[in-house]
Amino acid sequence: MTPAFxxxxxxxxxxxxxxxxxxxxxxxxxDWLSLKKEAIHDIEWxxxxxxxxxxxxxxxxxGLEQVLSHLDRPFIRRQFDEHVHQKIGHLGLxxxxxxxxxxxxxxxxxxxxxxxxxxxxxxxxxxxxxxxTYILDQDTYQHKYGNNAGRxxxxxYYPILAGNPPAPAFxxxxxxxxxxxxxxxxxxxxxxxxxxxxxxxxVGGACAFILRKNLLLxxxxxxxxxxxxxxxxxxxxRVEQDERTEWVxxxxxxxxxxxxxxxxxxxxxxxxxxxxxxxxxxxxVRSG
Numbered sequence: 001m002t003p004a005f006x007x008x009x010x011x012x013x014x015x016x017x018x019x020x021x022x023x024x025x026x027x028x029x030x031d032w033l034s035l036k037k038e039a040i041h042d043i044e045w046x047x048x049x050x051x052x053x054x055x056x057x058x059x060x061x062x063g064l065e066q067v068l069s070h071l072d073r074p075f076i077r078r079q080f081d082e083h084v085h086q087k088i089g090h091l092g093l094x095x096x097x098x099x100x101x102x103x104x105x106x107x108x109x110x111x112x113x114x115x116x117x118x119x120x121x122x123x124x125x126x127x128x129x130x131x132x133t134y135i136l137d138q139d140t141y142q143h144k145y146g147n148n149a150g151r152x153x154x155x156x157y158y159p160i161l162a163g164n165p166p167a168p169a170f171x172x173x174x175x176x177x178x179x180x181x182x183x184x185x186x187x188x189x190x191x192x193x194x195x196x197x198x199x200x201x202x203v204g205g206a207c208a209f210i211l212r213k214n215l216l217l218x219x220x221x222x223x224x225x226x227x228x229x230x231x232x233x234x235x236x237x238r239v240e241q242d243e244r245t246e247w248v249x250x251x252x253x254x255x256x257x258x259x260x261x262x263x264x265x266x267x268x269x270x271x272x273x274x275x276x277x278x279x280x281x282x283x284x285v286r287s288g
Contacts, residue, residue: 016211020204024197031192035185040133040154042181046091047156047174048131053087054172055161064162068098068106068170084109088174094153097173098160101127106170117171122157127168132157135178154178 058064058080071077088096088109098107103123105114117123122132133156141149154176159168229238236247251262272279 016204016208020200024200027196028193031196032189035189035192036135039178039181039185040135043135043154043176043178044131044133044156044158046093046176047158047172050087050091050093050096050174051158051160051172054084055166057083064160065169068100071106080107081109092176094175094177096175099123099171099173101169101171117173123171126157126159126171129159129168131159135182151177152179152182154181 055064058067067076067080071080084096084107088094095109096107097105097109099105099117103117103119105116108114119127126132133154136144136149136153136155138148138150138152141147141153156174156176158172158174160170160172161167162169230236230250231238231247234247236249237253239246239248239253248256251264254260255262266274268279271282
């Protein structure tokens with residue numbers, strides 16, 4: 001292989017590697033987002049189930065709005081608290097909070113003080129009927145709440161529907177231990193990342209093989225083009241163009257191909273062969 005081939009080949013290998021990496025990283029990121037979306041869907045299922053159970057069960061008694069509006073009454077609060085703890089125990093939720101549309105907190109399942117929630121963009125988004133979920137690792141949770149949960153915690157805001165037709169009337173904030181779900185994502189993600197890498201390496205290897213063959217063929221063509229077919233007798237050069245072959249004189253060939261102009265003369269050997277008298281007199285002049 002010529003140095004030019006190796007230099008040209010290295011550029012192609014770098015380009016192929018950059019293309020494969022440019023494909024791999026977005027596909028890997030999309031796969032990660034897909035797994036994370038599945039995890040959030042699983043996490044939100046527990047919160048949505050609780051919201052639906054509260055709406056269904058409380059509607060059979062005083063009604064959801066009446067119960068939540070009268071939680072300051074000890075009897076209603078005690079009954080509601082028992083009902084909620086039973087449900088979150090079955091669903092595996094850590095604790096919940098319930099807010100009015102204006103952000104005023106109505107209920108806290110861990111018995112802590114009721115603190116209002118500032119209706120930010122996420123809170124307002126929940127009031128349109130959409131769920132909002134954040135996955136907090138231990139450091140993020142400690143920075144946000146000041147204590148270490150010792151787990152990966154999912155924090156979900158979910159609308160509680162009321163009225164006819166049903167519309168978001170309250171906001172349910174639920175916390176869920178998402179450690180097992182996140183671990184499952186990591187265990188699924190690694191094999192997918194390896195499989196994707198192997199697929200792209202296989203495709204890249206096939207492309208590299210084809211590219212190498214093309215480069216070898218191109219280098220061979222360049223080597224063949226470096227040879228100039230010339231007649232061994234008259235020294236005309238063979239030119240192949242438009243599927244026809246033509247033999248042209250050397251001066252014409254270089255004049256047409258390389259725009260070189262020629263001035264004609266005669267060498268000593270040809271002078272002696274074709275004009276011996278002139279050659280003899282020239283020799284005598286040189287020697288005299």
